Amino acid sequence: MADSAQVPALVYLVTGGCGFLGEHIVRMLLEWEPRLRELRVFDLHLSSWLEELKTGPVQVTAIQGDVTQAHEVAAAMAGSHVVIHTAGLVDVFGKASPETIHKVNVQGTQNVIDACVQTGTRLLVYTSSMEVVGPNVKGHPFYRGNEDTPYEAIHRHPYPCSKALAEQLVLEANGRKVNGGLPLVTCALRPTGIYGEGHQVMRDFYHQGLRFGGRLFRAIPASVEHGRVYVGNVAWMHILVARELEQRAALMGGQVYFCYDKSPYKSYEDFNMEFLSPCGLRLIGTHPLLPYWLLVLLAALNALLQWLLRPLVLYTPLLNPYTLAVANTTFTVSTNKAQRHFGYKPLFSWEESRARTIHWVQAMEGSAW
Numbered sequence: 001m002a003d004s005a006q007v008p009a010l011v012y013l014v015t016g017g018c019g020f021l022g023e024h025i026v027r028m029l030l031e032w033e034p035r036l037r038e039l040r041v042f043d044l045h046l047s048s049w050l051e052e053l054k055t056g057p058v059q060v061t062a063i064q065g066d067v068t069q070a071h072e073v074a075a076a077m078a079g080s081h082v083v084i085h086t087a088g089l090v091d092v093f094g095k096a097s098p099e100t101i102h103k104v105n106v107q108g109t110q111n112v113i114d115a116c117v118q119t120g121t122r123l124l125v126y127t128s129s130m131e132v133v134g135p136n137v138k139g140h141p142f143y144r145g146n147e148d149t150p151y152e153a154i155h156r157h158p159y160p161c162s163k164a165l166a167e168q169l170v171l172e173a174n175g176r177k178v179n180g181g182l183p184l185v186t187c188a189l190r191p192t193g194i195y196g197e198g199h200q201v202m203r204d205f206y207h208q209g210l211r212f213g214g215r216l217f218r219a220i221p222a223s224v225e226h227g228r229v230y231v232g233n234v235a236w237m238h239i240l241v242a243r244e245l246e247q248r249a250a251l252m253g254g255q256v257y258f259c260y261d262k263s264p265y266k267s268y269e270d271f272n273m274e275f276l277s278p279c280g281l282r283l284i285g286t287h288p289l290l291p292y293w294l295l296v297l298l299a300a301l302n303a304l305l306q307w308l309l310r311p312l313v314l315y316t317p318l319l320n321p322y323t324l325a326v327a328n329t330t331f332t333v334s335t336n337k338a339q340r341h342f343g344y345k346p347l348f349s350w351e352e353s354r355a356r357t358i359h360w361v362q363a364m365e366g367s368a369w
């Protein structure tokens with residue numbers, strides 16, 4: 001008789017399963033979760049690569065749906081044992097309205113919680129964000145902090161506000177009785193800046209560099225450290241939490257964990273060059289080429305242009321007042337809470353994470369390789 005831990009009996013639901021992080025979670029669940037009987041992938045936009053996953057022993061069910069529609073979430077949830085909720089609008093570039101960001105990220109999360117209660121799904125893993133903590137509007141650095149480091153979390157931008165509200169909903173829902181009378185067990189994971197295969201911002205930087213003859217121009221001082229974590233290790237932490245949450249409910253329920261690995265502490269731009277330099281791009285300048293006040297002005301001009309052009313075209317440059325402020329504020333984590341609570345260790349070393357990401361950039365359409 002197979003060990004019950006190995007019997008494929010569980011139904012997982014991954015919201016946002018076709019996204020950058022979601023895809024890695026979906027693929028890694030199929031590889032690393034032996035208890036999986038059915039994997040439901042719920043997303044507003046289903047991807048074609050899902051079809052190739054339907055030939056394996058695990059039933060992969062693609063569900064096109066909207067987390068803002070409570071009935072669609074409940075229908076997808078019915079009969080599932082675990083939900084990993086990564087669906088969200090990850091927008092700091094002005095692509096969506098503040099109302100839409102709130103509706104998807106906050107109301108959508110409330111719908112997931114309500115569906116757990118309604119259908120009896122007991123385990124909820126939520127993808128939160130470092131942005132729940134900071135950087136704050138005062139630009140205070142968060143230097144190699146952990147989950148207990150005091151920090152004045154003050155947000156005005158719709159995205160961090162929505163992530164903070166959603167995380168609060170998830171943590172407060174821990175212990176609520178679900179259909180069947182057992183308690184809901186919730187947990188929130190806070191990735192720092194995720195990188196790896198499929199990262200749209202990295203793709204944007206690469207294409208910007210190609211447009212400027214293989215050159216990128218330094219805007220942020222090299223001394224400003226920004227935490228980054230490889231997408232495969234973020235996915236791995238989600239899988240481990242989902243696996244351990246029921247047995248360790250007393251310890252892990254209602255807790256938050258930063259996602260971390262051995263990725264080096266560097267400025268956002270210098271870190272990106274770990275992958276873009278081997279692909280032929282150069283970062284021009286050992287110091288920012290423009291004074292900060294001029295960058296602030298250019299960012300403000302971009303925001304004005306976005307507002308003026310909105311009736312005609314969506315203009316969403318990388319540089320805006322929010323992205324400049326975030327990039328220019330040190331935010332790094334140093335913690336081992338995930339290891340202490342559920343034995344997390346990064347699945348991918350820094351060297352593997354770097355090599356995989358470089359390979360992906362090199363294979364990108366329009367690559368100089």
Ligand SMILES: NC(=O)C1=CN([C@@H]2O[C@H](COP(=O)(O)OP(=O)(O)OC[C@H]3O[C@@H](n4cnc5c(N)ncnc54)[C@H](O)[C@@H]3O)[C@@H](O)[C@H]2O)C=CC1
Pocket residue numbers: 015016017018019020021022042043044045065066067068085086087088089090104108127128129130163190191192193194195
């Ligand atoms: N990318 C990053 O650096 C970080 C991301 N996160 C969080 O990780 C999660 C995933 O982020 P990414 O993979 O980067 O974003 P993404 O945009 O690649 O993936 C989000 C997925 O959610 C889906 N989605 C959006 N609105 C939906 C709706 N109304 N109903 C159903 N599905 C919907 C999208 O179609 C997409 O597939 C998000 O919750 C984000 O806040 C946290 C920290 C860092």
Ligand SMILES: CC(C)[C@@H](O)CC[C@@H](C)[C@H]1CC[C@H]2[C@@H]3[C@H](O)CC4=CC(=O)CC[C@]4(C)[C@H]3CC[C@]12C
Pocket residue numbers: 090092128129130131192193194201219220226268269318319320322323324326327
């Ligand atoms: C134009 C230059 C100023 C350039 O350096 C701007 C970089 C900027 C686009 C990124 C700098 C920091 C990034 C954010 C950070 O990693 C935290 C995040 C967490 C999330 O949950 C979602 C993504 C993001 C907001 C991330 C977005 C891109 C940056 C602002």
